Amino acid sequence: MKVALAQIRPTLGDIRKNFFIHVDCIQRAKKKKVDLLVFPELSLTGYTLMDMVEEVALRPQTDPMFKKFKALSRDLSFVLGFVEEKEKGLFFNSAAFFSQNKVLHIHRKVYLPTYGMFDESKFFGQGRNFSTFLTPFGKAGMMICYDFLHLGSNYLLFVGGSEIIIVISAAPGRGFSDEEAYASSRMWELMGESISRFSQTFVIYCNRVGYENGKSFAGGSFIYTPGGQLIAKSPYVDEDFLVKEIHLEDIRRFRKKRPYRRDDKPEIICEALKRVIENYED
């Protein structure tokens, strides 16, 4: 199957303009016969929304823009990031998977970074689940940015049987390195390599670029195979539209070779977790 990563630069708070960026990318992907196109986190709205959150929020069931996206998803699946008003006045940083004229799945960001330069918990409600869902390409799981940097979320998608992990991100770069790159980019790549290798899934990571209030989104989107091999990578900092053929057969190949999933012990983990939680001191 063919995967495309749209490493775009959305305009902050201008959902109309961003809608057209999405449509352009969708057309471009269709021309290249792409099966799955992935946009970054909050691709429809931009990231540093603060008090604009409520102004750009959408209700997936009734929103006219979502209707158009559904219509565009007949022969191309795509994932985008948006602000979801799940209930009146309750906002989430969400990812929607469009396919076959439907929204197949919505993931609401669980781990909202609220430290240093981040203050997402101030503006968003917290999602409560990491679940897998069936796509035309097999079982998939989605995460949004900081979700991916937690072992628990990755484990849940592994236990849920995901074969493709899609991570959408608006990760600002930070820290010096010897490379022509931010030090923080290495962190995402390390996680991509480890998770793909040890959960034997494809890891498709799409980050954005551009500046917001001086925050520089680092780009460097990538695809890792279930063997932990990097097969595609976008440049840092610059816009890009990356298209790569992946072979779903790799999943079977690697899982036969090293049976991590067969030998996993979710019941033991679950019971042990309960004991840990019961013994918390407060």
Next chain:
Amino acid sequence: MKINPVFVEKLVTRFIEEEFSKLNFKKGILGLSGGLDSSVCAVLAARALGPKNMIGLIMPYKKIFSKDVKDAEDFAFHLEISFRVIDISPMVDAYYTNYPTKNRILKGNKMARERMSILYDVSARENALILGTSNKTELLLGYGTIHGDMACAINPLGDLYKTQIRQLARHLKIPKKILNKKPTAGLWPGQTDEGELGLAYTRIDKILYQLVDLKKPKKEVISSGFPKQDIEKIMKLIKGSEFKRKMPPIPKISDRTVGHDFLYPFDREK
């Protein structure tokens, strides 16, 4: 929008007292224009710091606002604060002799920054802290000169709309001739804020209150009875002036960056 003037007076006065004590300053200084905001600020500062510790700077350009200069002098005299008149004409004219312009907004901004420059100089000579006099209406609309009249150390009236400052002024018994004056930025003769903005402060403040304080979406403000074009004009001014309310952006490069994640309170260890 109605304030309790006794309570607000107390809050602002205490704020000035506490900020000066934290920053270790006894003396305060502010620009006196003979208008409402600087007069209200001067009263409250004189109460908080004592009139002897307050300096009012009156900084006219030529003779075009001589009535306001007189009002400012009278008011400073009445408050028993010290004041000084510094004519900014030589400095401003020196510049425009070499670089002439007919654009009165450019000239107005230059004058505002000339006043700022003098305020900072005198404040350093006198070891005094500058009190700003921008109100909430001006801050939201961006109706002020960045690094000009918006420059200050603390801004005591920044959360009060113009019409609320008028309520406070009545309570503080500010003289009628100041109270009833048409608000002006003093950029050129005959200029008034309301004329330039094209809207009365009473209407602007009511719209701002709904948009900002009550966080109402545009359509709800329209249905409350205000014309769409007025609301849109105000929203455009707010959106267009964000840069006046923020520090300039810095591109993030390192692990800890000023303005991003080097996070300390203004009142650090104070």
